[in-house]
Amino acid sequence: MVTGSSSGRPWTFYALAAFFTLFVLFLYGPMSAIFILSFQGPNGGLTFPMNGVSFHWFAALVAQQRSGDFVGSFGRSITLAALVLVITVVISIMAGLAFRYRFRGATAVFYMAIASLIMPGLLLGLGVGLMFQFAHIPPAWFSSALGAQLTWTLPFGLLIMFAVFSRFNRAYEEAARDLGASQWQTLWHVVLPILLPGIIGVALFGFTLSYDEFPRTLIPIGSRNTLPLEIWAMTTDVTSPALYALGTLTTAVSFVVIALALTSIALIQRRRARRERDRADRREGRAAAPTAAAARVGAGSGDA
Amino acid sequence: MAQAGEIDLRNVTKRFDQTLAVDDISLTIPHGAYCCLLGPSGCGKTTILRMIAGHETPTAGDIRIGGESVAGQPPVRRGTAMMFQNYALFPHLNVLDNVAFNLKVRGVGKAERHARAREVLAQVQLDRQFAERMPAQLSGGQQQRVALSRALITKPRVLLLDEPLSALDEFLRLQMRGELRRIQRELGITFVHVTHTQLEAIAVADLVVVMDQGRIEQAASAHEIYTLPASAYVARFMGGQNVLAGTVVSVEGGVATLVDGTGARFATPVKSAAPAEGQQIACCVRRDRVEVEKLHAPSRSSGDATNVVSGAVHAIEYQGSYVKVTIDVPRSEQFVANLADHVFFATPLDIGDAVQARWATEDVHLLTGDSTQPPTGARPAPLRGRERGSRSG
Numbered sequence: 001m002v003t004g005s006s007s008g009r010p011w012t013f014y015a016l017a018a019f020f021t022l023f024v025l026f027l028y029g030p031m032s033a034i035f036i037l038s039f040q041g042p043n044g045g046l047t048f049p050m051n052g053v054s055f056h057w058f059a060a061l062v063a064q065q066r067s068g069d070f071v072g073s074f075g076r077s078i079t080l081a082a083l084v085l086v087i088t089v090v091i092s093i094m095a096g097l098a099f100r101y102r103f104r105g106a107t108a109v110f111y112m113a114i115a116s117l118i119m120p121g122l123l124l125g126l127g128v129g130l131m132f133q134f135a136h137i138p139p140a141w142f143s144s145a146l147g148a149q150l151t152w153t154l155p156f157g158l159l160i161m162f163a164v165f166s167r168f169n170r171a172y173e174e175a176a177r178d179l180g181a182s183q184w185q186t187l188w189h190v191v192l193p194i195l196l197p198g199i200i201g202v203a204l205f206g207f208t209l210s211y212d213e214f215p216r217t218l219i220p221i222g223s224r225n226t227l228p229l230e231i232w233a234m235t236t237d238v239t240s241p242a243l244y245a246l247g248t249l250t251t252a253v254s255f256v257v258i259a260l261a262l263t264s265i266a267l268i269q270r271r272r273a274r275r276e277r278d279r280a281d282r283r284e285g286r287a288a289a290p291t292a293a294a295a296r297v298g299a300g301s302g303d304a
Numbered sequence: 305m306a307q308a309g310e311i312d313l314r315n316v317t318k319r320f321d322q323t324l325a326v327d328d329i330s331l332t333i334p335h336g337a338y339c340c341l342l343g344p345s346g347c348g349k350t351t352i353l354r355m356i357a358g359h360e361t362p363t364a365g366d367i368r369i370g371g372e373s374v375a376g377q378p379p380v381r382r383g384t385a386m387m388f389q390n391y392a393l394f395p396h397l398n399v400l401d402n403v404a405f406n407l408k409v410r411g412v413g414k415a416e417r418h419a420r421a422r423e424v425l426a427q428v429q430l431d432r433q434f435a436e437r438m439p440a441q442l443s444g445g446q447q448q449r450v451a452l453s454r455a456l457i458t459k460p461r462v463l464l465l466d467e468p469l470s471a472l473d474e475f476l477r478l479q480m481r482g483e484l485r486r487i488q489r490e491l492g493i494t495f496v497h498v499t500h501t502q503l504e505a506i507a508v509a510d511l512v513v514v515m516d517q518g519r520i521e522q523a524a525s526a527h528e529i530y531t532l533p534a535s536a537y538v539a540r541f542m543g544g545q546n547v548l549a550g551t552v553v554s555v556e557g558g559v560a561t562l563v564d565g566t567g568a569r570f571a572t573p574v575k576s577a578a579p580a581e582g583q584q585i586a587c588c589v590r591r592d593r594v595e596v597e598k599l600h601a602p603s604r605s606s607g608d609a610t611n612v613v614s615g616a617v618h619a620i621e622y623q624g625s626y627v628k629v630t631i632d633v634p635r636s637e638q639f640v641a642n643l644a645d646h647v648f649f650a651t652p653l654d655i656g657d658a659v660q661a662r663w664a665t666e667d668v669h670l671l672t673g674d675s676t677q678p679p680t681g682a683r684p685a686p687l688r689g690r691e692r693g694s695r696s697g
Contacts, residue, residue: 171388171390171392174359174386175386175388175393175454176394177359177378177379178357178359178379178380178384178388178455179380179406179455180379180409180458181405181409189405189408189409190394193396194395
């Protein structure tokens with residue numbers, strides 16, 4: 001094969017690398033622009049160039065004047081996302097458990113759940129809004145918007161739980177039953193702990209889907225906005241880099257949530273592997289370090 | 305009065321949808337016995353185990369443990385404990401918490417249940433240092449000891465073991481089967497052990513139950529199963545025997561003579577059975593009771609002699625204390641002779657040699673079960689489903 005370079009890499013390597021670079025630029029370019037512009041100086045505008053560097057616009061956000069109700073909408077978004085998380089996790093686990101049996105109408109229920117993923121979000125939101133109006137219940141973020149968001153997070157949660165349960169070995173449940181555990185004890189002491197990483201995944205999805213949700217929430221939100229709606233409102237009348245500061249802040253919150261979830265999954269898995277060693281260290285380990293180290297070496301060789 | 309650990313299966317049948325997994329089985333396993341359920345995969349042995357444990361419900365029939373019907377009872381009430389295939393150790397709990405699980409769900413305090421778990425772990429000779437490990441950090445043999453402890457802490461009267469040794473390598477398997485036998489003796493409780501490995505079954509069991517297609521072919525001591533198989537299926541499945549089949553031409557003085565499709569004549573003691581002339585019967589001769597002689601002239605007809613087959617050596621496998629010689633018999637099943645090593649090496653054979661195998665009538669055993677056996681000869685014996693199972697085993 002003819003290679004075009006001295007390093008022995010084929011030309012396709014460079015072509016694909018260039019393509020990938022473009023892709024990354026495309027993906028992160030807009031976000032980076034907003035991120036950088038949010039640190040615009042007090043006299044700076046909405047576009048480049050930067051006119052100094054400051055935290056002025058972050059301060060302006062909290063001061064809550066012309067930049068809208070940031071603090072309030074942020075609080076509502078977080079609370080709503082937490083509610084969605086809890087409801088999604090509980091219902092998804094129950095549905096995951098139920099769908100392991102082929103109950104009557106299982107397929108119909110499944111397709112109905114999935115259908116709400118396919119339906120345009122705006123229309124779904126409109127439907128929820130209409131229903132509440134029809135029932136003479138005033139729409140609000142904690143009622144109608146919550147319902148609209150659940151139509152989005154529940155099918156996702158269900159699909160993840162399917163994947164999680166498909167890898168779950170039912171022998172664990174039988175073993176628990178064999179050892180005298182009741183149904184509840186089996187669920188609490190065996191099934192849920194084993195599925196915990198998957199459950200955290202569902203929680204993460206529930207939270208972030210809700211926190212970012214726009215189309216379904218737009219109509220049934222009532223009089224007080226969630227954060228994405230507030231940002232949208234701001235784009236129409238706020239003409240300062242405070243908008244960018246808000247974007248940077250909300251993105252940061254999303255990253256923090258994702259990081260928390262991923263670290264907790266990693267920690268659980270690590271703890272399952274490590275717990276023993278730590279304990280062994282503590283026990284033998286009133287002892288000096290060499291003893292603990294020796295125990296660790298012994299533990300390692302025993303695995304073979 | 306039945307003792308605590310006696311298991312009595314009465315006309316037990318289990319269907320899964322249209323499949324008949326267990327077909328009207330009756331079996332009594334005495335208290336304190338080590339029983340092996342042996343058969344090819346899909347023969348229903350694991351289903352029986354799971355029905356005794358209470359993880360499956362019989363479609364028909366009754367299961368009694370210690371003289372009482374256990375229908376509808378959960379495993380712990382039955383006094384059974386199961387050791388699962390691949391052990392099913394809880395991956396999120398360490399060894400100690402796995403073993404103590406039964407005590408935990410019964411509400412025993414942490415200090416006490418850990419102390420009891422340590423005692424049981426000592427009983428199965430698992431080193432103290434492993435008590436705090438997670439299952440994933442243990443070797444197969446260690447996991448097995450943990451699984452055994454976890455089952456034994458419930459103080460069962462019956463321990464059910466589903467393919468307990470299949471996840472281990474050869475060396476550990478031999479070690480652990482001895483260990484299981486030792487623990488069973490020590491505890492004096494009933495063990496029911498499911499396996500598809502013949503040697504494993506006869507090495508440990510007091511009672512071997514050979515199964516095929518949801519039925520019991522033979523339930524007897526290991527020695528009896530091996531030396532006096534009830535049917536051609538058992539003889540073939542256990543190995544160690546050559547099965548001979550043919551039509552009875554005469555019965556005289558407690559000896560029946562039969563002729564197979566190739567014209568070869570065999571004689572077999574008939575004991576209490578009374579085969580009639582013209583009846584199709586099968587008998588077997590142990591592989592290690594056969595003499596093999598090299599023929600210098602090309603294979604002559606064996607039609608004139610009794611208890612003789614001739615053919616060419618197909619394979620020679622050295623097994624240490626003996627040598628397994630497989631002979632291709634024209635128009636018939638392969639014949640196997642296990643020759644003591646000193647006998648073989650006195651006059652070594654080579655592949656392709658024309659040989660004659662002969663044996664004494666008193667080493668032949670009449671097979672009473674399975675008279676549906678097709679006569680050998682006329683064509684190479686086709687592999688039927690059940691035989692395939694035996695070869696894999």
